[in-house]
Amino acid sequence: MSRRPKVGVILPLFSGDVGKVLEAARDAEALGFDGVFAFDHFFPPGGEPARPSLEAYTTLAAVAAATTRVRLGTLVTRAVLRPPGMVAKMAATIDGISGGRMILGVGTGDPIDEPEHRAFGFPNLSVRDRRAHLAETTAALKALFRGDAYGGGEWVPPLEGPLLPPPARPGGVPVWLGGQAEAVVRLAGSLADGWNGWSMEPDRFRAKVAILGEEAGRAGREVEATWAGIVVVGEDEGEARRIAEDRHRKGMDAHGWVGGADRFDAHLHELADAGATWVIVVLAGPGDRRRLVAERVLPDLERG
Numbered sequence: 621m622s623r624r625p626k627v628g629v630i631l632p633l634f635s636g637d638v639g640k641v642l643e644a645a646r647d648a649e650a651l652g653f654d655g656v657f658a659f660d661h662f663f664p665p666g667g668e669p670a671r672p673s674l675e676a677y678t679t680l681a682a683v684a685a686a687t688t689r690v691r692l693g694t695l696v697t698r699a700v701l702r703p704p705g706m707v708a709k710m711a712a713t714i715d716g717i718s719g720g721r722m723i724l725g726v727g728t729g730d731p732i733d734e735p736e737h738r739a740f741g742f743p744n745l746s747v748r749d750r751r752a753h754l755a756e757t758t759a760a761l762k763a764l765f766r767g768d769a770y771g772g773g774e775w776v777p778p779l780e781g782p783l784l785p786p787p788a789r790p791g792g793v794p795v796w797l798g799g800q801a802e803a804v805v806r807l808a809g810s811l812a813d814g815w816n817g818w819s820m821e822p823d824r825f826r827a828k829v830a831i832l833g834e835e836a837g838r839a840g841r842e843v844e845a846t847w848a849g850i851v852v853v854g855e856d857e858g859e860a861r862r863i864a865e866d867r868h869r870k871g872m873d874a875h876g877w878v879g880g881a882d883r884f885d886a887h888l889h890e891l892a893d894a895g896a897t898w899v900i901v902v903l904a905g906p907g908d909r910r911r912l913v914a915e916r917v918l919p920d921l922e923r924g
Contacts, residue, residue, distance in 0.1 A: 636672025765792020809835025
């Protein structure tokens, strides 16, 4: 049997309600989840600019102060939104506030993010340029977290630092790269601490993990693979289908898994068998889904 994956949940930043986010974080911690993560959007992707969304880093600083055990992080922050030096400083500060619990997920972004770029004046690079920028950003972040200077490149200027106070952990905040493209997976293997694949079927995820391991091995490194996605966990199969069908009628985002609570632990183990050290979920459906998973799934997961 595979090793138990850590299980995290996405916080409801799209509520626009700080109190609701903090309540969700405290609740997740009390129920036994391993981590809480924030999307990094200025309004919900695919939505109208008038829809609310809390800013990720300032909200995570509040979450860090309101919790004591759970890991917390971005899943993922777009590299082009903020200068790498600023990202390093914010992540190191949250790591200090939390006592070394911060995880920095970084990615290039997708076409669905373009309205945010227009609304707030962010640069909008080509796919090729976004990946080159992500590579330089990752190298710059890792250097600053180690206490080194970054020599500069085409996209990121020289950064002397230092970050003071430094991150709470030696070597700094773990950096995960998010993306499905092979180029991003290989970049994670060569430069980052982890990779996150969004909403992949286990077999496809396993294939990407193999590429990640190949690239990490070539560089003499160890890099962890993590999975994230929207899941519909029902009290039983019937409720799960009804929730999924209702989401489909409303045109909501596609889900990565649908089923009853009694089958969800098997899905988590299948992802772990495919190489996932973390499974991070948006729990779609009624507001009691965290408690449902905590009571019906996490105990079985612990027993293996």
